[in-house]
Amino acid sequence: MAAITDAAPVARTRRSPLRFLGSVSPAFWTLIILLVLWEIAVRITNVPVYILPSPSAIALEFVDYWPRLLINAGVTLSEVLIGFICAIFIGVPLAVLVTYSRAAERSVYPLIVASQTIPKVAIAPLLLAWFGYGLTPKIVIVVLLSFFPIVINTVVGLKSSSAEMLYLAQSMGAGGWQTFWKFRLPQALPYMFAGLKLATVLSVIGAVVAEFIGADKGLGYVIVVAGSSFDIARQFAAIIMISAIGMIFFAIIELIEKFVVPWKHAAVITSE
Amino acid sequence: MTDHAVKPHINISQVSKTFRGRQGEVQALREVDLQIQHGEFVSILGPSGCGKSTLLMLLSGLLPSSRGKIQVDDKIINGPNSDIGIVFQQDVLLEWRNALENILIQAEIRKSPMDAATARAKQLLKMVSLEDFEGSYPKELSGGMRQRVSICRALLHKPRLLLMDEPFGALDAMTRDQLQLDLLRLCSDDDMTVFFITHSIPEAVFLSDRVVVMSPRPGRIERIIDIDLPRPRRLAVREDPKFIKYTRELTEIFMGLGVFREEV
Known part of the structure; x- marks a missing residue:
């Protein structure tokens, strides 16, 4: 009984509505306030719906158009995921090569860095000419955009092992393979996840941009078509969908990070 | 040093090490000779830049020497020696x-x-x-x-051999005292040789059987002092007149080398 009465106040405060309001991120409330202001402003000024629809109009459109939105989101999502995975499979081995081979570091790495000055949007039409209108050019653009942070962060991570750590490995008689798996790679993981998280955002941008240039499905395509008929609400609905994909994707990678890199989140104490 | 009947655990003979830097060659160590017996606790004491860490790296085989020979038991060191334990200033x-x-x-x-x-x-x-x-x-x-x-x-x-490169250099004084005691306890049961690098005179005296004094640029052995204090050592040994005599002697050696300068 004593234990129950002890625990009760904690449970009660946690369930009270006021406590709930406080526990939700302040950013959420800022967003709500901005949406309300937007709604009021549109209603007072009577802006035409083809210029700026109200949040409620957008919400209605979102619900109405939901089935088509979902199908197109699936198309965009598959481009994002395939491209992202390809970027990992290209980026990580490339980073290992650059880390271990001085020749690769001097011959390949500068080109990778320099390639980032090329605006991807500018070469999208070229990719269209080469790969047609299908899935391939979209995946290529997603890879081009997202593999860079993966490569850079993996290289930085693999090089972050201190000289002492490598000496230590040698003093235990560790070979190159053991040094890589037991020392260098785990040491690089937090850096790699930073790169992956950047890559999620970039891969979504890549897929949508690729769909702008030439596509007959996907959320980018929805935006282009809705734009040509001044259907601003539908454009907003697609934008919300794109943001949702980006946020969920980012959150999933962050969740995986918590499992793979748990030590990064360990509590810190400073004195004995 | 005097016991020539027993083959030394470690035999460093005529070892020199030169680094090629941007301003030409820098000699880190010059003709270092040192024999260490099994189970001995030897401290290498010297100011920054006297090549004491280099000597440890050579002994571990992680760096090659430019000249001379290092032998641990019957093995000549010419590559990473994995029969050792190693502790750096950073815990790594x-x-x-x-x-x-x-x-x-x-x-x-x-x-x-x-x-x-x-x-x-x-x-x-x-x-x-x-x-x-x-x-x-x-x-x-x-x-x-x-x-x-x-x-x-x-x-x-x-x-059989523990190499320590200023292991307590980054710790506060009290933690340092505790870790010195911990180290002595850990070392006492095994017949293990300890090669301990430090720039603290009291630390070297407190821990060691012998203190090797090195002088800087190029690093060479200036003097070797036997520490004749009873074991197991307790913190109180630091007030022992003999302890104070050793620290004074070492301080004077470094003053003679120009490492310390006192303005009166």
């Missing part, structure tokens, strides 16, 4: 492993039986009063605790 704990796993990496890399290694690791943790922290990640440990784990890691495989 692996952030992704808890304290116990950090110690056990030694056994994993050496492919030793894990059951025995785990038992020994736990016993070592107990000896440095960290038995309640075996599941803690390095981030959750203080500097002194981390360095203790790093010492346990170096001792897991019962090395």
Whole structure:
């Protein structure tokens, strides 16, 4: 009984509505306030719906158009995921090569860095000419955009092992393979996840941009078509969908990070 | 030094080391000769830049010497020597492993039986009063605790030779005292040779059987002093007149070398 009465106040405060309001991120409330202001402003000024629809109009459109939105989101999502995975499979081995081979570091790495000055949007039409209108050019653009942070962060991570750590490995008689798996790679993981998280955002941008240039499905395509008929609400609905994909994707990678890199989140104490 | 009947554990003869820097060649060590017996605790004492860390790197085989010969037992060192334990000033704990796993990496890399290694690791943790922290990640440990784990890691495989490069240099004075005591306790049961680098005169005297004084640029051995103080050593030994005599003697050597300058 004593234990129950002890625990009760904690449970009660946690369930009270006021406590709930406080526990939700302040950013959420800022967003709500901005949406309300937007709604009021549109209603007072009577802006035409083809210029700026109200949040409620957008919400209605979102619900109405939901089935088509979902199908197109699936198309965009598959481009994002395939491209992202390809970027990992290209980026990580490339980073290992650059880390271990001085020749690769001097011959390949500068080109990778320099390639980032090329605006991807500018070469999208070229990719269209080469790969047609299908899935391939979209995946290529997603890879081009997202593999860079993966490569850079993996290289930085693999090089972050201190000289002492490598000496230590040698003093235990560790070979190159053991040094890589037991020392260098785990040491690089937090850096790699930073790169992956950047890559999620970039891969979504890549897929949508690729769909702008030439596509007959996907959320980018929805935006282009809705734009040509001044259907601003539908454009907003697609934008919300794109943001949702980006946020969920980012959150999933962050969740995986918590499992793979748990030590990064360990509590810190400073004195004995 | 005097006991020529027993073959020394470590024989460093005429060892020099030159680094090629941007401003030409820099001689870090010049014609160093040193013999160390089994089970001896030898401190290398000297100011920054006297090449003491270089000497440790040569002894571990992690750096090649430019001239001379280093022999550990019957083995001439010409590549990484894995029959050693090594402790650096930085604890170099692996952030992704808890304290116990950090110690056990030694056994994993050496492919030793894990059951025995785990038992020994736990016993070592107990000896440095960290038995309640075996599941803690390095981030959750203080500097002194981390360095203790790093010492346990170096001792897991019962090395015949323990190399320590200013292991307590980054710790506060009180933690340092505690770790010196921990180290002496850990070293006492095994017939293990300790090669200990420091720039603290009291630390060298407190821990060692012999103190090797090095002078800077190029690093060479200036003097070797036998420390005749009883073991096991307690903190109170630092008030012993003999202890004070040794520290004064060492201070005077460094004053003679121009390492210390007193303005009156």
